[in-house]
Amino acid sequence: MKKSTILNAITYLFLSITSFIWVLPIVWLIMQSLRGEPGAFTSYVIPKIWTFDNYIKLFTETKLFNFPRWFLNTLFVAVFTCIISTIIVLLTSYAFSRLRFKMRKPLMNVILVLGMFPGFMSMVAIYHILKAFGLTQSLISLILVYSGGAAMGYYIAKGFFDTIPRSIDEAAIIDGATKNQVFWKITLPMSKPIIVYTILTSFIAPWVDFIFVSVIMKDNYQNYTVALGLYQMITRENITAYFTQFCAGAVVIAIPITILFIIMQKYYVTGVTAGGAKG
Amino acid sequence: MEDKKFSLKIKEYLTLFKNSIKSFFEGFIKGDIITKISYFVMGFGSIARKQYIKGFLFLLIQIFYIVYMMKNGLYYLSMLPTLGVNTQGEVWDEAAQIFRISKGDNSMLLLLFGVSVILLSVVVFVLYIIQTKIAVENQKRIEENKTISKFKDDIRDLFDKNFHATILFFPIVLTILFTVIPLIFMILMAFTNFDKNHQPPGNLFTWVGVNNFKNVFGKNPLWSSTFLRLLVWTIIWAIFATFLNYILGILMAIIIEKKGIKFKKFWRTAFVLTIAVPQFVSLMLMSKLLHDQGTLNILLQQFKIIDKFIPFLSDPFIAKVTVIVVNIWVGIPYTILITSGILMNIPEDLYEASKLDGANSFQQFIYITLPYMLHVTTPYLITQFVGNINNFNVIFLLSGGGPLSLNLYQAGETDLLVTWLYKLTVNEQNYALASTIGIIIFVIVSTFSLIVYNKSSAVQSEDEFS
Numbered sequence: 001m002k003k004s005t006i007l008n009a010i011t012y013l014f015l016s017i018t019s020f021i022w023v024l025p026i027v028w029l030i031m032q033s034l035r036g037e038p039g040a041f042t043s044y045v046i047p048k049i050w051t052f053d054n055y056i057k058l059f060t061e062t063k064l065f066n067f068p069r070w071f072l073n074t075l076f077v078a079v080f081t082c083i084i085s086t087i088i089v090l091l092t093s094y095a096f097s098r099l100r101f102k103m104r105k106p107l108m109n110v111i112l113v114l115g116m117f118p119g120f121m122s123m124v125a126i127y128h129i130l131k132a133f134g135l136t137q138s139l140i141s142l143i144l145v146y147s148g149g150a151a152m153g154y155y156i157a158k159g160f161f162d163t164i165p166r167s168i169d170e171a172a173i174i175d176g177a178t179k180n181q182v183f184w185k186i187t188l189p190m191s192k193p194i195i196v197y198t199i200l201t202s203f204i205a206p207w208v209d210f211i212f213v214s215v216i217m218k219d220n221y222q223n224y225t226v227a228l229g230l231y232q233m234i235t236r237e238n239i240t241a242y243f244t245q246f247c248a249g250a251v252v253i254a255i256p257i258t259i260l261f262i263i264m265q266k267y268y269v270t271g272v273t274a275g276g277a278k279g
Numbered sequence: 280m281e282d283k284k285f286s287l288k289i290k291e292y293l294t295l296f297k298n299s300i301k302s303f304f305e306g307f308i309k310g311d312i313i314t315k316i317s318y319f320v321m322g323f324g325s326i327a328r329k330q331y332i333k334g335f336l337f338l339l340i341q342i343f344y345i346v347y348m349m350k351n352g353l354y355y356l357s358m359l360p361t362l363g364v365n366t367q368g369e370v371w372d373e374a375a376q377i378f379r380i381s382k383g384d385n386s387m388l389l390l391l392f393g394v395s396v397i398l399l400s401v402v403v404f405v406l407y408i409i410q411t412k413i414a415v416e417n418q419k420r421i422e423e424n425k426t427i428s429k430f431k432d433d434i435r436d437l438f439d440k441n442f443h444a445t446i447l448f449f450p451i452v453l454t455i456l457f458t459v460i461p462l463i464f465m466i467l468m469a470f471t472n473f474d475k476n477h478q479p480p481g482n483l484f485t486w487v488g489v490n491n492f493k494n495v496f497g498k499n500p501l502w503s504s505t506f507l508r509l510l511v512w513t514i515i516w517a518i519f520a521t522f523l524n525y526i527l528g529i530l531m532a533i534i535i536e537k538k539g540i541k542f543k544k545f546w547r548t549a550f551v552l553t554i555a556v557p558q559f560v561s562l563m564l565m566s567k568l569l570h571d572q573g574t575l576n577i578l579l580q581q582f583k584i585i586d587k588f589i590p591f592l593s594d595p596f597i598a599k600v601t602v603i604v605v606n607i608w609v610g611i612p613y614t615i616l617i618t619s620g621i622l623m624n625i626p627e628d629l630y631e632a633s634k635l636d637g638a639n640s641f642q643q644f645i646y647i648t649l650p651y652m653l654h655v656t657t658p659y660l661i662t663q664f665v666g667n668i669n670n671f672n673v674i675f676l677l678s679g680g681g682p683l684s685l686n687l688y689q690a691g692e693t694d695l696l697v698t699w700l701y702k703l704t705v706n707e708q709n710y711a712l713a714s715t716i717g718i719i720i721f722v723i724v725s726t727f728s729l730i731v732y733n734k735s736s737a738v739q740s741e742d743e744f745s
Contacts, residue, residue, distance in 0.1 A: 019549035091446040099443040114458050116725045118669050118697050121717040122461030148457030151450035180438035208557040250560040258555035
């Protein structure tokens with residue numbers, strides 16, 4: 001009895017220390033965002049002046065860094081990316097999981113292989129394709145780029161669809177349902193976890209992507225997303241003046257994502273393990 | 280066994296290919312006049328047999344294609360072998376007495392549009408084959424006194440028998456436009472000399488064969504030594520980043536899920552919270568924290584733990600350790616999140632039986648927990664490994680690839696092949712070399728994962744639930 005009490009005490013101590021290490025950078029971020037003293041770094045950790053000025057400035061001083069606009073840009077892109085990619089992912093994975101046609105296996109392998117190329121290797125070409133359509137530096141081009149590759153993420157949802165017994169489909173088809181009806185009325189209602197997972201991951205992507213948007217937007221500040229915009233705040237020239245505002249901006253976008261993530265947590269696990277959890 | 284299966288498969292495809300060629304010509308020879316015409320005029324086999332909408336759609340495609348080829352397509356195709364001959368230059372305008380800039384060829388656009396024209400031709404060719412098949416089929420049905428499908432039936436089939444064609448249409452179009460064309464374009468670029476000195480529109484670039492590959496594999500000592508060192512580091516990084524995160528994450532999950540530990544949800548949330556902060560934020564914060572004059576060094580100095588700052592990100596070796604350690608901070612929450620559910624699925628009696636046999640916790644972990652987890656999460660591990668080989672974020676945002684080294688060409692000590700690729704395109708505009716590296720990364724990654732994917736149980740047991 002006594003031995004296990006000591007063991008538990010050690011475990012609690014260990015967990016406290018490790019979780020402290022994990023949470024520390026986040027706490028530091030929040031403290032910095034509330035810091036009243038100027039400058040990039042202070043030689044102490046806890047701020048001496050506490051203030052909300054950084055947040056207020058972030059939304060009011062928009063001459064150089066137009067954060068509210070970037071925020072709306074990102075929201076706009078995220079909503080449409082999320083709609084288009086969710087539809088594409090669900091359709092593709094349903095086709096590969098449930099329908100049997102001649103080109104199924106080859107197509108699956110081809111798409112899988114395509115997804116293994118380093119993504120931004122094709123950015124130069126995509127930039128010029130978008131230019132040929134007259135779309136560069138626009139938000140629409142961002143939506144297209146984020147959802148254009150969605151089909152390549154089919155295998156997680158496919159893994160989930162594979163677990164739905166096919167006998168249900170077959171019964172419906174015997175009752176005279178078309179495959180279209182089976183998809184909408186039977187498969188989709190049973191796939192809530194994977195739908196939520198797909199929606200949330202594709203919604204979050206534009207908030208955190210940094211590379212694609214920097215290649216596409218170049219110097220068009222008005223159409224930046226929050227990630228690229230915030231990055232501008234901590235370049236060497238700006239970091240001294242804007243570091244605390246950067247922290248405030250980071251907190252502002254971390255809050256909605258945190259909430260979404262907590263909602264999505266259980267679906268996330270279903271999603272990631274769907275492809276492999278049936279050994 | 281595997282080889283035999285593979286060669287059988289190839290044989291299967293070959294006979295399929297032979298048969299379709301045979302039926303293509305047979306259809307023409309045995310065809311009546313309508314079918315024969317439809318081999319030259321797309322859609323004729325349908326129009327003449329009252330499938331007006333379908334037929335005219337095919338005809339429209341053919342007309343569009345011919346007009347486009349006459350107007351632009353043939354020009355782009357003819358420019359592909361040279362990628363342009365006229366350099367942009369200044370021409371003396373006698374009348375106005377000034378130099379005017381003459382518009383030269385743009386190799387990059389010529390290559391891009393050339394590739395697009397070829398792909399367009401392939402698509403039209405496939406449609407052409409499909410419509411000959413329809414014509415032959417229609418003829419056969421008439422000879423057998425069967426009815427020919429109406430447009431309405433075709434539409435209905437698209438939602439039932441041919442549902443796959445309907446739902447895969449948009450995904451495939453988008454994939455071709457935003458993945459396949461760019462990819463072919465970039466692959467071809469590896470066989471050109473598109474670098475700083477050959478920048479369109481001012482200059483042209485042209486084909487150089489496998490020169491870039493030769494350079495990377497030895498002809499250019501600086502390039503090949505850089506490539507080799509980065510390749511080795513990339514693999515070391517991917518192994519550490521994948522398996523350290525995996526094993527440490529499982530251990531953390533086991534500790535949290537241990538019997539008698541309270542507030543499980545609280546501990547889990549503390550770790551998982553870090554996933555929710557966007558990576559570019561947390562990583563850039565980390566890089567500021569670990570800076571030579573950053574907060575961590577200042578703190579350590581204040582508490583007199585160290586006298587001089589620790590070069591977390593500026594010493595070649597320490598920087599490598601730092602990025603791996605920080606990546607553990609980034610990655611462990613993911614593993615905890617994914618594995619804690621699976622851990623609870625391991626049958627309890629396995630542990631009890633092993634306890635009776637006198638196994639300690641360590642042995643239980645090695646012989647029960649780990650094999651079970653590996654079995655279930657292999658696909659996840661593969662994606663993690665591939666993701667780490669191409670892990671742009673952690674390296675780029677944390678160390679920026681630094682510290683820089685004179686022994687490396689345009690790369691720093693912690694640069695992975697991908698971040699090198701990024702630097703080569705963005706800073707150095709050496710697209711040719713970057714594409715070559717990209718192809719090599721791709722070959723490594725794809726062979727590795729295709730083999731493991733096809734062997735893993737998830738793919739094998741695809742139809743298990745049916």
